[in-house]
Amino acid sequence: MALKFDPDFGKLPYIELECGHRIRCYGRLTEDQLAQRGESREKVQQQLEVVYERSMRAGFNLRPYETLVLSAVRFYEYDGQKAADVLVATQGIMRRLEINKTAEQLRHVFEEGLVWLAPVREDSGAAAIIVHHGKQWNTAKVSFKDLWAAIYLTVQVVLNDETVHFTSLALILDYDGISMTQTSKMKPKLMKAMIELQQLRLIETTVHSVNTSRLFKAIMEFFAFAQKGCPHKTFIHGTDWASLHQHVSAKCLPPQYGGTAPDYDHGLMASFMRHMQHKTITFGIEA
Numbered sequence: 001m002a003l004k005f006d007p008d009f010g011k012l013p014y015i016e017l018e019c020g021h022r023i024r025c026y027g028r029l030t031e032d033q034l035a036q037r038g039e040s041r042e043k044v045q046q047q048l049e050v051v052y053e054r055s056m057r058a059g060f061n062l063r064p065y066e067t068l069v070l071s072a073v074r075f076y077e078y079d080g081q082k083a084a085d086v087l088v089a090t091q092g093i094m095r096r097l098e099i100n101k102t103a104e105q106l107r108h109v110f111e112e113g114l115v116w117l118a119p120v121r122e123d124s125g126a127a128a129i130i131v132h133h134g135k136q137w138n139t140a141k142v143s144f145k146d147l148w149a150a151i152y153l154t155v156q157v158v159l160n161d162e163t164v165h166f167t168s169l170a171l172i173l174d175y176d177g178i179s180m181t182q183t184s185k186m187k188p189k190l191m192k193a194m195i196e197l198q199q200l201r202l203i204e205t206t207v208h209s210v211n212t213s214r215l216f217k218a219i220m221e222f223f224a225f226a227q228k229g230c231p232h233k234t235f236i237h238g239t240d241w242a243s244l245h246q247h248v249s250a251k252c253l254p255p256q257y258g259g260t261a262p263d264y265d266h267g268l269m270a271s272f273m274r275h276m277q278h279k280t281i282t283f284g285i286e287a
Contacts, residue, residue, distance in 0.1 A: 051073065
């Protein structure tokens with residue numbers, strides 16, 4: 001794994017994983033990629049324009065985020081209006097929560113090592129994001145809002161890899177050593193908004209809670225019940241790595257999750273964000 005710079009995209013940074021996939025802040029919509037998927041450029045562009053027009057009317061400019069919009073269009077079977085409704089609703093919630101932030105504004109979350117990507121992808125190209133909600137989370141340095149803003153920024157970065165559009169994303173929430181102080185930061189109002197946000201899908205997603213205590217497992221099971229009707233599949237594994245590996249391959253995870261992948265250097269993600277500086281990679285900027 002290494003941080004590199006792409007000369008074809010203004011020397012923008014990307015992280016090259018050992019499996020050949022890239023973590024990057026930009027995407028491409030090329031004729032070759034469309035042809036490989038059996039997609040019509042005219043059809044795809046037509047639906048993208050539906051999303052752009054709808055988002056502009058709602059006060060957002062999504063044109064700079066072509067691969068993100070393309071992921072939603074593909075997920076909703078090339079129904080631009082449906083994709084637009086979901087994207088605009090998502091942006092509205094993020095604006096209300098004040099979590100549509102730039103890489104620079106969220107760099108501290110990555111420097112703390114709270115949000116990072118699994119070091120290896122599945123053979124299908126499916127990706128996993130790992131989030132530390134437990135003892136590693138210093139609430140004095142990172143707010144609950146900023147933690148979740150960083151998650152959604154990372155989702156956007158993941159979706160710049162077209163392969164993920166046609167596979168899935170696993171969100172692994174690590175609650176190792178979570179304290180009552182940390183739990184108190186997860187206000188019911190915020191949790192409700194987060195559940196609403198999770199209901200608006202841009203990609204096939206599963207959510208996995210690990211290192212959960214018995215008490216916290218009961219709390220998470222309650223929230224899982226509260227999410228009845230939520231399209232995401234939610235699993236609570238505790239420390240049963242065999243259970244987790246039924247959904248995310250052991251080869252994709254580092255040893256701390258019973259996997260065989262190399263330890264992930266979360267400093268790479270922090271460096272990635274640092275090199276972005278004030279360049280905006282945020283989910284839906286205002287028009």
